[in-house]
Amino acid sequence: MRLNWQQLACFRAIMACGTTTAAAEMLNLSQPSISSRLSNLEHQLGFDLFVREKGRLIPTAEAHHFHTVALQTLDSLDRAADVAQEIRNGRLGYLTIVSYPGVAMQFLPQVLGEFLENRPAVRVKLQSRSSREIRELFPVNWFDIGISELPVDDTVVDVTPLSFECVMALHPDHPLASEAVLTPALLDGQAFVSVFHEHSTYRQLAEAFAGAGKEWRVILETEYFEAACSAAMRGVGVAVLDPVTARMHAGADIVIRPFLPAIRYGIGILLPKNRQPSLLAQQFFDLLKGRLAPFSQ
Known part of the structure; x- marks a missing residue:
């Protein structure tokens, strides 16, 4: 026996209205269509659901028993439809994000706050890892979205690259704080804070100062920009x-x-290469890319 939700909806409407005419109006169907569905349902069930009395349909004892199950089934279908709509609208689901600390500490919580504001049923797991760790873990495929420093092996992930132009940070009392643009000539011999020498910016700065014939005096190396800023x-x-x-x-x-x-x-904003991103992940990806775009040049 295979029942369908249209038959159950028709039965529910007749139980509520008492006539096929009223049920047809409720469901925005024709009266013959309602009668046909009721007849098919009774045939499949193997027992009568209603008896006619003075133009009304009176439920049988069997109908009352079956009504409880029919309502539970329709409620489950309605709930499934609601869940599907919530998933489709990106308002239900679970998201795992892994990011290098530079954006994980403050920037991503801001973007996630915006994203989750109207998504009370969405849960997010945000993990902070070094870019090296992220690159090593990506083939394991346990994340939905990743953010890592480049380069990244694009044979294991889909990469959306973003290129930034770095800036210099100074204490307000620094003697060069009033300068509009800093150069190796101005920074000649000044105390400098840099990320580790393995970082791409370290090499570029070393080359910039060497090319200008100026001293780049690094007194502190840190692993992350966040610590350098502090x-x-x-x-x-x-x-x-x-x-x-x-x-x-x-x-x-x-x-x-x-x-x-x-x-x-x-x-790079990273997505697993071997599976389609969820609707929720795609929506957050679009928001994240948009919020990072103003920094990119």
């Missing part, structure tokens, strides 16, 4: 920052200035 805020030295970190900390305790020649820094 050092600059405390007057340790001039720090190189990506523009996202700089924007998150711009204010009274720090001065942000451009640097020439330009120091480039690349990150």
Whole structure:
């Protein structure tokens, strides 16, 4: 026996209205269509659901028993339809995001706050890992979206690259804080805070100072831009920052200035290569890409 939801909906409407005419109006169907569905349902069930009495349909004892199950089934179908709509609208689901700390600490929570504002049934797991760890873990395929510094092996993930131009951060009392643009000539011999020498920006800065014949005096190396920014805020030295970190900390305790020649820094938004992103993941990807776009050049 295979029943369908149209038959059950028809039965529910007749139980509520008492006549096929009223049930047809409720369901926006013709009266013959309602009668046909009722007849087919009774045939499949093998027992009568109604008896006619003075133009009305009176439920049988069997109908009352079956009504409870029919309502439960229709409620389940309605719930399934609601869930499907919530999933389709990106308002239900689970999202796993892994990111390097530079955007995981402040920027991503801001974007996630915006994303989750009208999605109370969505849960997100945000993990912060170094870009090296992210690149090693990507083939395991346990994330929905990743954000990593480049380069990334695009044979195991789909990469949307973004290129940033780095800036310099200084304490407001630094003697160069009033300069509109910083250069190797101006920073000659100044105390400097940089990310580790393995980082792409380290090499670029070393080449920029060497090309200008100026001294690049690094007194502190950190693993992340976030720590370099904190050092600059405390007057340790001039720090190189990506523009996202700089924007998150711009204010009274720090001065942000451009640097020439330009120091480039690349990150990528990553999606698993061997499976289609969920609707929820695609919606967050679009929002994230849009929020990072103003920093990219």
